Amino acid sequence: MASLILMPALSPTMTEGTLARWLKAAGEAVSAGDVIAEIETDKATMEVEAVDEGVIGKTLVTEGTQNIAVNTPIAVLLAEGEDAAAADTVVRSADPTAGASVAIETSADPGIVEAPEVAQAENDRDWGETSEITVRQALRDAMAAELRRDEDVFLIGEEVAQYQGAYKVSQGLLDEFGEKRVIDTPITEHGFTGMAVGAALTGLKPIVEFMTMNFSLQAVDHIINSAAKTLYMSGGQMGCPIVFRGPNGAAARVGAQHSQCFASWFAHIPGLKVVAPWSAADAKGLLRAAIRDPNPVIVLENEILYGQKFPCPVDEDFILPIGRAKIEREGTDVTLVAFSIMVGVALEAAALLAEEGISAEVINLRSIRPLDTETIVRSVKKTNRIVSVEEGWPVAGIGAEICTVAVEQAFDWLDAPPARVCGLDLPMPYAANLEKLALPKPEWVVDAVRKQLRD
């Protein structure tokens, strides 16, 4: 049957073009792939190829015609054995209003689609007896427990096996689980992260250790484009159960390239979860949850905390939910929101404020994405003031998000503008005195609270 050749769209944005030249004339035979015409747009000259075989029955626009809309018939293609009369028939029968274009129904304001609620807060379960362990031990115990529990879990990274971990976090794991499941890699973050993500797409559950999170930038394409998005792009077929973990933020005197917080970088990405433990219990409970989670989870650890001791439940089943904050200290005058090592700074600030008769509530976020906004908002409605405390840079940081949550969801309860305490907006200096000046300390938090109470 004769068919119409339509003005093609040759780029995602093309709406019309000029028919510059016919390369086939009426009566000429064409096969699929033959170039039949040249089209010019404002960007380029492109060739129109025949998509089927046949004979050109008739051309419908002359060379040089400008502003031909996409999908306008430009020629008639006759099938084998048809004569030219068929060309007129098909042109007449073509309904100009129907055409071949599709009216893609534009969705209404996407704002009307409600995002699902996350992180319903509930009371922490009491896990009973605790013992004092370091954060390092807690992380190691969490990995050991999950490696024991699930054959599909393995640990991969630089120096995780024979060296026992660059920061000794994976101590003893090679001995217990062997080199099949505790795997040393060459210094090749892009490669081994991609490899681990590929393995996770098949259902294995890798724990990828970055010697420090600074090196995750070498692999960030796989974290964002491969791990976080594949579930969505595959229409839910292919999840990526993987953990990316390592020390994050400033250590001590290691300079600009090794002292930065990635919480805000990763928290920006839909498809990722991000947790940042402070205490040993946080570390153990959140890492276990991260390993069991069927999604990619970033675990932001902190080198300075590795050696600090905290009480941690001894219960073998101890685990914490991702997406839930913990109130570390209750108060009535101001809410201090912090994560990772800054929880300690916020608690010190709360103690200083108490000496002045100011009662501060301290929230340990534990989870950055999803963010437990309910706990934050409930606290703000009680204290009427909020100060976020983070080690990272201020611009587009986690503090900006927390302050926005307070303004959006508790505006009428606020007695002062929300405030941020952040690391200074500069690359980390090496000199001991300068480094000290660049990082948040309890006094900064106290000053921010005093200002809120004064103004």
Place this chain on the structure above:
Amino acid sequence: MDETPSASGRSNGPALSPETMKRAYRDMLLVRRFEEKAGQLYGMGLIGGFCHLYIGQEAVVVGIGLNMKQGDKSITSYRDHGQMLVAGMTPRGVMAELTGRSGGYSRGKGGSMHMFSREKEFYGGHGIVGAQVALGTGLAFANKYRGTDEVSIVYFGEGASAQGQVYESFNLAALHKLPCIYVIENNRYGMGTSIERASASKDLSRNGEPWGIASRKVDGMDIFAVHEAAQEAIEYCRAGKGPFLLEMETYRYRGHSMSDPAKYRQRAEVEEMRRTRDPIETLKAEMLRSGIEESVFKDIETDVKAIVADAAEFAQTSPEPDHSELWTDILVEA
């Protein structure tokens, strides 16, 4: 002498059974006709965004596919429609994804460059050049971790072979002896930049040499040669000897994507390839020489056209995804 005037190419590979030849012919023709239809639908505005056609390269994926068994995994770049059809994914599901409809493999949320099938062990469909090489190495890692004899086929272009992660992957695969077949589809142009202008390495099949990766350079326009090389590579990997690199010398007739003005090569070059090296015509000539009758080709053509027409119809009638799909599949519910 060749019986068909359109192809003077003659295969150097070993003979294949009539049934295998018919299957190969049918699969190559399906990919070709599917892609032609996709180009047509793109021209009609039914397919949006980027759309990279596989026309000209059919012998590569079909020749390798003939040697794959259930459980073998494959992964490729954004020029992925051919790989999906050969993996056994339905033309309907693929075409409906191209049109962004709910009947597509990703329910309209992936598009031409992002389709996957857990069932057919096809792992995408990746839009970042070279990313699939590291991911594919991970598929092979998983095969080995689970102790199976399954292999993973990792397709990438000669353009991607300039990416650093390709060589990080080679190192990891060789180090762990992973059952990974790296297939460089050298179609001579990385978008508009010819291989001569992009690679100081003139023989890509040697790019795995520093890691001792076994390799072969193959006439990727010749299904017989591809089949033989794939057989060797896959057997090598199944035997646990480590990765294998195949450089397939092939050619794409169409532009890099639909919006390619094709100013970087002469039309005569494309026409010469089509006339003398076309993989489908080359196979047809061999089949005719072996005594297969002309009617066989007519029947296959009719069948394939019907399948493609049905896929195109489905892709246009399948409804757009429901608005509720916007918020699904972001995270797996724990």
